[in-house]
Amino acid sequence: MVRKALLSALAAVCLAIPAVGQAAGDYLDVYVVNVKPEKQADFEALAKKMADANRKYNGDRWLGLEAVYGDTTTAMFVSTRNSYADIDKAGDAFMAALNKAYGKETTKKMLNDWNNCIASSRTELRRRRWDLSRKAPTDAAAYAKLIGESRVLRTTAVHIRPGRITDFEALMKDAKEAAEKMDNTQPLLVSQVIEGGKGTTFYVTGLRSGLDGFDKNPTVRDILGEEGYKKFLQVSSETIENTESMVLRYSPEMSAPAEQVIAAAPNYWTPKTETVAKTAKPKAAVEPAAEKQKQ
Numbered sequence: 001m002v003r004k005a006l007l008s009a010l011a012a013v014c015l016a017i018p019a020v021g022q023a024a025g026d027y028l029d030v031y032v033v034n035v036k037p038e039k040q041a042d043f044e045a046l047a048k049k050m051a052d053a054n055r056k057y058n059g060d061r062w063l064g065l066e067a068v069y070g071d072t073t074t075a076m077f078v079s080t081r082n083s084y085a086d087i088d089k090a091g092d093a094f095m096a097a098l099n100k101a102y103g104k105e106t107t108k109k110m111l112n113d114w115n116n117c118i119a120s121s122r123t124e125l126r127r128r129r130w131d132l133s134r135k136a137p138t139d140a141a142a143y144a145k146l147i148g149e150s151r152v153l154r155t156t157a158v159h160i161r162p163g164r165i166t167d168f169e170a171l172m173k174d175a176k177e178a179a180e181k182m183d184n185t186q187p188l189l190v191s192q193v194i195e196g197g198k199g200t201t202f203y204v205t206g207l208r209s210g211l212d213g214f215d216k217n218p219t220v221r222d223i224l225g226e227e228g229y230k231k232f233l234q235v236s237s238e239t240i241e242n243t244e245s246m247v248l249r250y251s252p253e254m255s256a257p258a259e260q261v262i263a264a265a266p267n268y269w270t271p272k273t274e275t276v277a278k279t280a281k282p283k284a285a286v287e288p289a290a291e292k293q294k295q
Helices: 037-056 085-102 104-117 140-149 165-179 220-239 259-264 283-294
Strands: 027-035 062-069 074-081 118-128 152-160 189-195 200-208 240-256
Touching: 027 037, 037 062, 037 085, 037 104, 037 240, 074 085, 074 240, 085 104, 104 118, 140 259, 152 165, 165 200, 165 220, 220 240
Parallel strands: none
Antiparallel strands: 027 074, 027 118, 062 074, 062 240, 118 189, 152 200, 152 240, 189 200
């Protein structure tokens, strides 16, 4: 999203599958910020202006999310990339859109104001792990529909102990095989941090149309059965160092989605933006005061 601009980065959690391939992007370019509580309103206003400029002037594409559960000062911005080279191209497109919309001087000020709004930030590049993901869409259109119709997601960062990656991958493949045989399981999408992380970290993510989508889901025990569940617990304790989970909500105002995502739910992903004309004082309200001064 904004790699060149915001600390050379503004760029998070939309995952795909093997059949989607290049159409969905092989990588997730993720920019995570912690906003100063007293600067929340200023931060959101800046994020909306940046998204609006990129939508209007063919800039970068990303999805913005705000934390519902977890650190509620966290905001996340996610872009899909086909290659490392795409990251530089996206940064150039982002800056070009801002400069065209607001001019170079105003853009520079906006970026400085942005940095003043955040307490900390980090960037990660994640590779999609289709081989570990379950019930993912089967083509680019289905992928865009899944993202476009989603409103919230739950993502869990799984930190793996040194030397235990293959054990964790085998565990995930077993769970995938069992879950895909059941009618009432939903997509679960996996990515792996390859740049910007410490140690080995996987993200396991589920997308839903609302928070109620997380109710009454089959448990790991339901999916694997008693024997499989015992194995799962044993292998997990040996391979997983710790986990962190968050629930986030998509913010259309802070997003500049791809056209295919917008097409899935245009009323949701195309927010109305205020114009200068809407915020200016009506002429009729100004004239009486001016006439009074003349008298």
